[in-house]
Structure formats: C-alpha cells, structure tokens
Amino acid sequence: MKVSFLLYLAALATGVLHAAPRAGDVTAGRAAFAACASCHQVGPAARHGFGPRLNGILGRRAGTEPGFAYSPAMRKSGVVWSEQTLAAYIRRPDDVVPGTIMRFSGWSYGDQKLADLFAYLRTFPPTD
Numbered sequence: 001m002k003v004s005f006l007l008y009l010a011a012l013a014t015g016v017l018h019a020a021p022r023a024g025d026v027t028a029g030r031a032a033f034a035a036c037a038s039c040h041q042v043g044p045a046a047r048h049g050f051g052p053r054l055n056g057i058l059g060r061r062a063g064t065e066p067g068f069a070y071s072p073a074m075r076k077s078g079v080v081w082s083e084q085t086l087a088a089y090i091r092r093p094d095d096v097v098p099g100t101i102m103r104f105s106g107w108s109y110g111d112q113k114l115a116d117l118f119a120y121l122r123t124f125p126p127t128d
C-alpha cells in the first residue's frame with residue numbers, strides 16, 4: 001500500500017496525474033482577464049478594441065460579433081466558442097484558427113485559470 005501511494009505522489013508531482021480544477025471563481029477570473037484587457041473589453045459599455053468585445057462569447061460562432069472587422073480566417077473558421085475551443089485558442093491561437101491575427105498565447109493559463117476566466121466571462125451576457 002505504501003508503494004502505490006508513493007507512486008501516486010510521484011505521478012502527481014511529475015504531472016502525469018492532474019488534480020481536477022475547482023469550479024471557476026469569478027474574482028480570480030477578473031484577474032485572469034487582465035491579460036486580455038489590452039485588446040478586449042467586457043461589460044455593459046464594452047466596445048471593440050484591437051479585438052472584439054467578449055460579452056456572450058461562450059456559445060457564439062467565431063467571427064460574428066457585429067461591428068468588428070474580423071480576419072478572413074476567423075470569419076471562415078466555423079468555430080463555436082465553447083470552453084474547450086476557447087481554451088485551446090487561448091493556449092495556441094494558430095492551431096485553432098490558422099491565419100488568425102491574435103498574437104496572444106496563454107502560456108500560464110492552466111486549467112484552473114481558464115475555469116476562472118470562463119466563470120468571469122459568463123457574467124457578461126451578449127450585447128445587443
């Protein structure tokens with residue numbers, strides 16, 4: 001029994017096993033969004049910047065937020081932003097939408113930070 005517990009601890013320490021992320025935390029998500037805020041806005045008064053506003057992004061088809069000039073690659077991507085597709089895009093944008101103009105790569109966005117970010121983004125419904 002001691003040996004299997006030690007093997008479990010070794011696997012956890014080396015990253016072979018990952019603890020499941022907690023449910024997303026909105027306050028931590030606000031902090032996670034800080035890296036996004038140089039290009040994107042959220043909230044009732046959100047406007048497009050270098051990137052589109054992100055109100056209501058989860059469940060929305062990529063390249064369809066009215067009033068933003070998306071790249072041809074984004075408009076043609078067919079991606080629908082779920083937590084899975086958005087997580088993959090944040091981590092490696094060009095792998096999800098080849099030819100995208102987004103230059104951010106979420107190197108430090110682990111599963112928990114992403115869960116927090118998504119909890120925060122869910123607090124902003126689509127803008128009419």
